[in-house]
Amino acid sequence: MESExxxxxxxxxDSVDAISETLKPLLEQNLPKHASRLPLFDKAKLYxxxxxxxxxxxxxxLETSATPTADHPIMKELTRVRQxxxxxxxxxxxxxxxxxxxxAVSSSARVDTRENLVLDKAAAxxxxxxxxxxxxxxxxxxxxxxxxxxxxxxxKLGELGEGVKDPLGQRAxxxxxxxxxxxxxxxxxxxxSGDGAEKSASATPARKTDGVExxxxxxxxxxxxxxxxxxxxxxxxxxxxxxKSKKGKSKKAKKEKSTKKK
Numbered sequence: 001m002e003s004e005x006x007x008x009x010x011x012x013x014d015s016v017d018a019i020s021e022t023l024k025p026l027l028e029q030n031l032p033k034h035a036s037r038l039p040l041f042d043k044a045k046l047y048x049x050x051x052x053x054x055x056x057x058x059x060x061x062l063e064t065s066a067t068p069t070a071d072h073p074i075m076k077e078l079t080r081v082r083q084x085x086x087x088x089x090x091x092x093x094x095x096x097x098x099x100x101x102x103x104a105v106s107s108s109a110r111v112d113t114r115e116n117l118v119l120d121k122a123a124a125x126x127x128x129x130x131x132x133x134x135x136x137x138x139x140x141x142x143x144x145x146x147x148x149x150x151x152x153x154x155x156k157l158g159e160l161g162e163g164v165k166d167p168l169g170q171r172a173x174x175x176x177x178x179x180x181x182x183x184x185x186x187x188x189x190x191x192x193s194g195d196g197a198e199k200s201a202s203a204t205p206a207r208k209t210d211g212v213e214x215x216x217x218x219x220x221x222x223x224x225x226x227x228x229x230x231x232x233x234x235x236x237x238x239x240x241x242x243x244k245s246k247k248g249k250s251k252k253a254k255k256e257k258s259t260k261k262k
Contacts, residue, residue: 045088052081146237
C-alpha cells in the first residue's frame with residue numbers, strides 16, 4: 001500500500017510546484033491594481049478566472065480531507081462561476097458575427113445611395129465658379145487662354161479667307177485666257193457673221209467677272225458679320241471677367257475687415 005502511495009504523492013508535489021510557478025506573477029503583485037490597467041472585458045475575465053481557481057482549490061482540499069461536497073456551498077459557487085464563463089463565451093462568439101454583418105449592411109446602403117444620386121451640373125458649375133472667384137492666378141490664366149484661342153481663331157479665319165480668294169483670283173485670268181482663245185476661235189470661224197459674233201464672244205467674259213465679284217461681296221459680308229459676333233463675345237467675356245474680379249476683391253476686403261475686427 002505504501003509503495004503505491006509514494007509515487008502518487010510525488011506526482012502531487014510536482015503538480016503543486018507547477019501551479020505555484022504559474023500563479024507566482026499573480027500572487028506577487030496586487031490583483032486590483034493589475035486589473036485596473038486592463039480593459040473592462042479583460043478585467044471581468046481576470047476576476048472570474050481567479051475566483052474559479054480559488055474555488056477549485058477549495059474543492060480539491062475538501063475532497064482530499066474526506067469532507068462530503070454534495071451539499072456543500074462550494075458547489076453553488078462553482079456553478080455560479082461557470083455561468084459567468086458561459087456568458088463570457090457568448091459575448092466573444094457574438095462579436096465576430098457583428099463585425100461580419102456590419103460591412104455588408106454598409107455596402108448595401110452605399111449601393112442604394114449611389115444609385116439614387118443624380119449630378120446637378122448647373123449647381124456644380126455655380127459652386128466651382130463661386131469657389132474660384134477672386135483667384136487672381138486663375139483669372140489671369142483664363143484670360144490668357146481665351147486670348148490665345150481668339151488669336152488662333154483669327155489665324156484660321158484668315159487662312160480660310162485667303163484660301164477662298166486665291167483660287168478665284170487664279171481662275172479669273174485662266175478663264176479670261178480661255179475666253180480669249182475661244183474668242184479667237186469664234187472670230188476665225190464666224191468671221192463672216194460680222195460684229196454680232198464679236199459682241200457675243202466679248203460679252204461672255206464680262207458675265208464671269210461679275211459672278212466673281214458677287215461671290216467676293218457675299219464672302220466679305222459673312223466675314224464682317226463673323227467679326228462683329230467675335231467682338232460682341234469678347235466684350236461679354238471682358239465684362240464677365242471684370243465682374244468676377246470685382247466680386248473677388250469685395251470678398252477679400254470683407255475677409256480682411258472681419259479678421260481686423262477679431
